Amino acid sequence: MGVKIFNGKDVQDFLRIIANLDGASGNERAKQVVHRIVSDLFKTIEDFDLTPDEVWLGINYLNKLGSEGEAALLAAGIGLEHYIDMRLDAEDAELGITGGTPRTIEGPLYVAGAPEQKSKARLDKNPDPDAGPLRIHGRVTGPDGAPVADALVEVWHSDSKGFYSHFDPTGRQSEFNLRGAIRTGADGRYEVLTRMPASYGCPPSGATQTLLNQLNRHGNRPAHVHFFVTTDSFRKLTTQFNIEGDPLIWDDFAFATREGLIPHVVERTGGQAVGFEEDGYRDIEFNIELTPKVAGKDNQIVERARAAA
């Protein structure tokens, strides 16, 4: 085949009709976006001379992706989520906003409603012999370096199998295991006692990894800890830090790793003194610097469907 019809008047008129571009009502923005996406799709089909079988393979793949609930995972895997971050960074640069702890992707596994605790929290509720004790602590400050009181530091991470509570198909984790919400005091400090998360990836036989197999890519992420930091006066920070030394740190399938988000991991003893049962533990200091609102508004708030318990 290899026919070229895309630029012809017929196809171009067809595309305008598909998106109802010249029709009176409807959502103008939606019409334009759909027109562009469908145009690009048609052009892709023409440029690569995709066969009908290949097109249907793609359509059926979307069904599989949706039925497995992996669309958000694929969004991370094809860099969509990180691309949004890159644009937010560029926007900040344009506005002259510098400094602050880097933001990075939220991921799909946040659960609202973890019980709030003052300054310090113990997150592990279930035994996990494959995960050693980990202490995370730091100070929340503003751009001027002054401590921020009453900041809500929300933390969530996986267990040694890569599972998050509320999303654990083995049924071994209780509610809000390895999740916490810590309110800072006047000194802006927070402290968390928990267990070391594992590096984890896409379900190995799921839709996302199946596509990645075609690209000869893995769907894995370095071990990491998620954060939301929320205050009245600053922009909400959505970020993660990675566990230093993880070989996947600069090979994250979701592209969430950033300089400034790889704090040192320090081996320490005296665990009982800080509240662990064990003597040896690992210690991570992760300080958080918040950034100011833009014209009194948080221009980075993201609305998306989130789980709550």
Place this chain on the structure above:
Amino acid sequence: MPEDSSLRQPATRAHPARWRDVLYVLPQREGDLARLDELAVADAPVVTVIGKYNHGKSRLLNELIRRDAFAVADRRQTVHLAECRHAGVRWLDAPGLDADVAGEDDRHALRAVWLASDIRLFVHAAREGELDAVERALLEALRADSRRTRRETLIVVTQADQMEDDDALGRVMSAIADQVPGAGLLVVSSTRHRRGLEDGKTLLIQRSGIPELERALADALARVPAARAHEARLLLGEMRAELETVRRAEAETLSSLRQQQAAQRHVFDDGLETLLAAIGRDMEVVVALAGPDLALVADTGRERYATTAAKLERAHIQVAYSRACIHLDGFLAGHGVSGLPREQQTAAGSLNTVMVAVMGVSVKFRADLHRMFCEAPGRARLQAAFAHYFELSRSRAALRDRITESSVALDAADRALAALPPDTAP
């Protein structure tokens, strides 16, 4: 006196506690079990009348016991069971069996008559001529019961005095005899008998037919002990045989279900073992490596969008691992084990698979893959974990339920057999 409420008998039911286990398996045998209860407590032989209203049943009984113990009337009178003892016999009067007027009380009473009686006097008034359909059906049931249980039924044609002459009576008698071939018929007149007694007229008594009936009755009464022993043996024997049949069938079902259960598991285990061994061989090639494992060396921040040897290595490993998992998932799906049991499902659909639950989503490096697929203990762990979910699958759970049901039924048959007394002691 017949209306005296002390004479009123409740309809007998099989003793619920004694026969619970037997009734559970053989509910249709309730009547036989109730009869066994009767036989266990019965002392005097029991004689009942049975037949339609107004055919002279009550009056016949009064003649036989030589006193007016039972109510006699032209209209429907006896609505419940009445009894009287005389000459070492329990005499039972029963309501008539006209189906169109029979109420709940009557059915109760009839059932009691059926259960309690050793000898039935089937009463039919001569003036009515031939037996009607209801009578013939009942008589057939009674005679069939007699053949089986040896409880005897005497057919008594009453009110002979109401016939015009002997010819008329003779015609009725031969018509009835044709209807019940092989049965002996007795003809009586209660009126003549009473008059004969009152007036001391021996001939009239003779002509009443009652003495002949009494002789037939006396012969039948003499056979009651043997008949009772036969009946108890018969009922117990039949029920034992029936329970044994039920038990055998249930035992067969259970053993075939268990065989099916074992065979299914065997097929699953064998197939999985073969597949894991094949994956292990392939994986051996993937993880075979001289020198340090590049995948374990972190890249630098400058290489974030660059292709490095380490990244290629990680991709290589993960894609091989994913292919192995897709292969395994296909096998599991073929055995109905792909989806996670409902109790374990999470809000994230992509995690609700047995593959994910067993493998976790933690990152696997060479050493992990070698441990999981290339070493026997690793494969055994996977084998056991998948077998665990195999047993949780819907079809396996359904099979387990059927096995439980079947073994409950087998236990019930065993308990019922144990609850049945030996043949000789009802």
